Each structure stands twice: as structure tokens, then as C-alpha cells.
Amino acid sequence: MKGKTISEIKIGDKASISKTVSETDVYLYAGITGDLNPAHINEEEAKETMFKGRIAHGMLTAGLISAVLGMQLPGPGTIYMGQELKFTAPVRFGDTITATVEVVEIENGKFLKLHTFAVNQDKQVVLDGFARVMPPK
Template identity: 45%
Template sequence: MLDNLPRGTICIEDIEMGMTRSLQKVVTDQDIEMFAQVSTDRNPVHLDDDYARDTIFEGRIAHGMLTAGLVSAVIGEQLPGHGTVYLGQTLKFLGPVRPGDMVRAEVTVTAIDPAKRRVTLDCQCLVDCKKVLVGEATVLAPSRKFD
């Protein structure tokens, strides 16, 4: 279940510095299995309890890109929202996300270039208030001028 603000679009003309949006989602075994199927990444650290117990994580973890996908969801659904085009994304993974973890994905506007419709967003994901992912996204925001 997702806990988030209403979906839609914030046009470049209405985006402000410091604007923030987020969502929360519990990462389930089914999410991990579906991501493995779609991505074809079947690394046993994500899928095999016995294998994963003997790794540095001491148990199964979600794919890092599954966690990063929650950032993409905030960007594509809320800030800027529908019509946004990704131009770039940096990511740093700081900790594991395990099946059953509640992940909070947040994006915050840190720079705006209205002439180019570019927005820079600070991105992070947290589990139990601890950062598990940080990064920065650059996107092309929708504009009312092009509706």
C-alpha cells in the first residue's frame, strides 16, 4: 500500500525551491520476485534465504534498483509528476532494504532552470528514519506553455 500525496502534475511555472514530495511503501516478497522477473536479475541474495544468510547482509535484501524505483515513482507521479522526463540520476546505496521494510522515498527541489524547464531534485529513501539511498535527479518538467 502506498501512502502519498495526490498524484498529478506540478508545472515548471509552479515549482518552488524546497518543494518536497514523498511516498511510503512496504517492500514485499512479491515485489522482490516481480522485480527479479522484470529485470532478469535473479541474484540469490534477493531470492534465496539460505544463500543470503551467508552473505554480509545475513539475509535477503531487495534489489537496490527496486528501492530507487520508488524515487522514480515520486518524480513521475508527484514532483513534477505526469509528463516529467528523466534526464539523469545519481544513486548511492547506504544500507539494505529487507522484505517487510517500510521505505519512505522523498524528493526535494534544489535547483530550477525555468528557461530550460530543468529541475534538480535531492532524492533519498529511508527505512526506520535511516537513509538507505541518496542521490540527485535532473528532470525536464512539464509546462503549461506546451499543453
């Protein structure tokens, strides 16, 4: 399985995935990374935060961007070079997140700059940024 090469990609190409974030997802992510921040795993403490309850890790949401890049656009064989991110709204347990990447620039015939963003089921942007990748050869 191989993703799209630079010659197969044009500015404006887009791809997305959607996932409903579960409590299990958050606990598995916390265990894998060691990020046991109470904002994510302790409902009683999280109620005292500005979010008034538990939220998913921002980087869990960002991981959905990685999934789009690695599996769809450009796809398998892509090398993820960098990411600029802003977390613009919390992701709550049960939210359905749609992560999208859109090609905005082709650099030197080797790299892509992509607008990366994610929205929840209410179309509220929860993550926004740009990625730089090297598509497969």
C-alpha cells in the same frame, strides 16, 4: 492528468511516497529484470552474505523515486533526465520505505535538480542522490 510546470515549482518543494517492500515485490522485480542474484531470491545463499539474509534490489528502491517524480513532483508528463545514486543501507523484506524528492535547483528555467533519498521505518537512509528532470510544459 498533468504535473506541475516549472513556473509552479519553487526551491524547497517536496513530495514523498511510502511502501512496505514484500517478498512478492522482490520476486516480481527479479522476474521483470532478470536479476536473479541469490542475495535477493535465495535465503540459504543470502544467509552467507554480509547481510545475513535476503535484501531487496537497490533499483527496486530507486524505482520509488521514479514514482514520486512521475506521479507527484513534478508529476505526470515529467521527463526523467538522469539520476545519481548511493545505496547506503540494505532494504529488507517487510521494511517500509519512504522515498522523498526535494527541489534544490531550477536550471535555465527548463530543468529541475532534486535531492532524492529514501529512509526505512527506523529513519535510516537507505538511498541518497540527486535527479535531474524536465517538468511538463
